[in-house]
Amino acid sequence: MAHKNFRKEDFAKIEGSDLYQVEFRKGEIGEGSNLVVERQTQNDEYENLQAEIRRHNDRIFICWSEPFNGRVIFDE
Template identity: 65%
Template sequence: MAHRNFKKEDFVQDESGQYKIEFQKGNIGEGSDLIVERQKEDGEYETLQAEIKRHEENIFIFWSEPFDGRVIFDE
């Protein structure tokens, strides 16, 4: 499985107050097997049940606050 790291600075706050990060389908694939993990202070990762939405060629991940983490996907 492949992954893409992201930083909390990559998140953008939307009109509802939630934070979202955007990926292109071409960068992480189109599969439904996306796993979102948040990096803890000790460097380990924990799995989140984040809201994921797809629109055209984009995939959006929503969470209540920005965080450092990664998205895991099939190549």
């Protein structure tokens, strides 16, 4: 399993919503059928989240109520 890290600063506020999103291209993480989103804790460990995942054209968006440091795990 491969992963791609992201930071709080990578998130953007969704206009007209209370959510934030981080964006990936399909080429970076695949089609997105087996994505796992994890948030980094204060202990530098990771916990699974059931984040909303949206797809549009060749983009994949991970949405959450606040920005966080984390990673997305995917099949290569």
